[in-house]
Amino acid sequence: MIDDIEEVAQRYARYTALGAVVIAVAWHLGYDLTVTITGWSSFRWPALAAAAWIGYAAIGVIAARALAKTFGGPARVGPPAAAVLAVDVAVIVAGRPEDLLGPADWGWGSVGWLGVMLLWNRPRWRVELIAFLSANAGIMLTAMIVTGTVDRISIARYLMVIVGSATLQLGYAAGCHTLRVRAEDAALLARRLAADDAWRESAHRIHSDRLRRYAAIREVAESLLDQLADGADPGDPRVREDCTAGAMRLRRLITEREDVPDELVSVLRERIDAAERRQVLVTAPPFGQRMPVLPEGVREDLLRAPVRALDGARSRARVTVSAMSTMVSVAVVADNDDLPVSAVPVREPSGVVVTYQRQDGDVWVNSIWQGP
Numbered sequence: 001m002i003d004d005i006e007e008v009a010q011r012y013a014r015y016t017a018l019g020a021v022v023i024a025v026a027w028h029l030g031y032d033l034t035v036t037i038t039g040w041s042s043f044r045w046p047a048l049a050a051a052a053w054i055g056y057a058a059i060g061v062i063a064a065r066a067l068a069k070t071f072g073g074p075a076r077v078g079p080p081a082a083a084v085l086a087v088d089v090a091v092i093v094a095g096r097p098e099d100l101l102g103p104a105d106w107g108w109g110s111v112g113w114l115g116v117m118l119l120w121n122r123p124r125w126r127v128e129l130i131a132f133l134s135a136n137a138g139i140m141l142t143a144m145i146v147t148g149t150v151d152r153i154s155i156a157r158y159l160m161v162i163v164g165s166a167t168l169q170l171g172y173a174a175g176c177h178t179l180r181v182r183a184e185d186a187a188l189l190a191r192r193l194a195a196d197d198a199w200r201e202s203a204h205r206i207h208s209d210r211l212r213r214y215a216a217i218r219e220v221a222e223s224l225l226d227q228l229a230d231g232a233d234p235g236d237p238r239v240r241e242d243c244t245a246g247a248m249r250l251r252r253l254i255t256e257r258e259d260v261p262d263e264l265v266s267v268l269r270e271r272i273d274a275a276e277r278r279q280v281l282v283t284a285p286p287f288g289q290r291m292p293v294l295p296e297g298v299r300e301d302l303l304r305a306p307v308r309a310l311d312g313a314r315s316r317a318r319v320t321v322s323a324m325s326t327m328v329s330v331a332v333v334a335d336n337d338d339l340p341v342s343a344v345p346v347r348e349p350s351g352v353v354v355t356y357q358r359q360d361g362d363v364w365v366n367s368i369w370q371g372p
Helices: 002-038 047-068 079-096 107-118 123-145 152-229 237-255 262-276 298-311
Strands: 282-283 316-323 325-334 353-359 362-370
Touching: 002 047, 002 107, 002 152, 047 107, 079 107, 079 123, 107 123, 123 152, 123 262, 123 353, 237 316, 262 282, 262 298, 262 316, 262 325, 262 362, 298 316, 298 325, 298 353
Parallel strands: 282 316
Antiparallel strands: 316 325, 325 362, 353 362
């Protein structure tokens, strides 16, 4: 579910950015190009108008590539933003003064969409976009004052175009930003809920493990006390052996901890319990250290040989686990005569190295994994 929600958030980021590109391209091709071609004869310097159109397109390509890669504008927006405003000035200069507010003067109504693309998803995009649109409005107002186009009708047309285009551009940027933020909030909430579920599952496992230990402690204590209450002789070697095994098991059950359950430790504890039920004396220091995250297949390769040695133990075994940030070692020493051993270390496909040694009826198995 988390992956699905994060994929939705990615889609919002991707397609809102794509929407800004589509609007800018459609506007530039559908309107800017049309009025440049149809009003070609009305320009004082048509070549300058054509160069401005090409420059606008080139800056648009730069912004579109940045949006496609990072869902944000270019890292440095100062030079391209200045170039966009220069395009606005070039279109004004290319036209005749009497056509300042005419259809052929397309720059001041269109460059805002490039500003939206360049400033997309930046930390201070609102302030920067408002400043950019204000600069565009100021350039056009200055041109009107210089050419004397300040009558009531001209001022009304100016306000209509400026306010209309700025409202569209700011509105689209703000709306898309809100969509992205809400999608990111949903993804963050999903991650938090997943973390809460994992914490509850961990707490449940810890509680279940404690109940298991307490039940095992009670079972061992009751068994020993029942034997003594029934008149068992404390000096009997068999009774003493049972008491020794029970004491060792009690010590292990009381001292072991698992505040952060780990599958490797859980498997070892299950096999130790099974061995103790077969009257095997198992010595196992507390497995309290935090295990590193193991790649796929490593846990199984670490446990395979040590568990076989433990399962085949006749009367005694010692289990140790060592862990560091990039290393885990599982070792078992047991009186196991049936386990096949290798004279040379065995390297598993996962990178686990298993070492065997046999001496005086005991076998020592050590599995080690070292991360990068």
